[in-house]
Amino acid sequence: DTEVTQTPKHLVMGMTNKKSLKCEQHMGHRAMYWYKQKAKKPPELMFVYSYEKLSINESVPSRFSPECPNSSLLNLHLHALQPEDSALYLCASSHRTDVVDGYTFGSGTRLTVV
């Protein structure tokens, strides 16, 4: 298995809703990442997990809450989002954070906040 799987592919949520994005990989990678991408822009790093511990939070608002329950799974919990949070959310993984073998990205979750 050489893939990063993200679910759901599309999500529409209201500003008062609570939802979660899920990311899974079975490549034995010990580093996992959340990125946010707006239209026609490159991905922006949100969070880095290394060996299931949060190592980088790029000053992301607390309405985004990451969780890494085990080495294969990464969640992003969403609460009280704003319309400007609408974007493509990408998950990625690598063997370690020194990324000798490069990153593998998932296909993303298209999030729309209404």
Place this chain on the structure above:
Amino acid sequence: KQEVTQIPAALSVPEGENLVLNCSFTDSAIYNLQWFRQDPGKGLTSLLLIQSSQREQTSGRLNASLDKSSGRSTLYIAASQPGDSATYLCAAHFGNEKLTFGTGTRLTIIP
């Protein structure tokens, strides 16, 4: 500050032509550089990864080079096809747990 730049932002070429996409970076202490392809609304597909000790990598019609001293990488696409139309992103790893992305080149192959 570590920055990655891609010029031009958009490129259109007729089908069958060979083409080169450019990527520049400001820090020669680069660990590796990865080229990705992104179709509209989709995730990133890794094309080639070049380690700092390598000068080039090849996969099919694609060839990527890395010149640390000049801070440049190029992605060469041979015999372009309409299916090659996508946005191409280069991303550099400088050893600080994160990728630094270029702004991308949107490539259109004209049939």
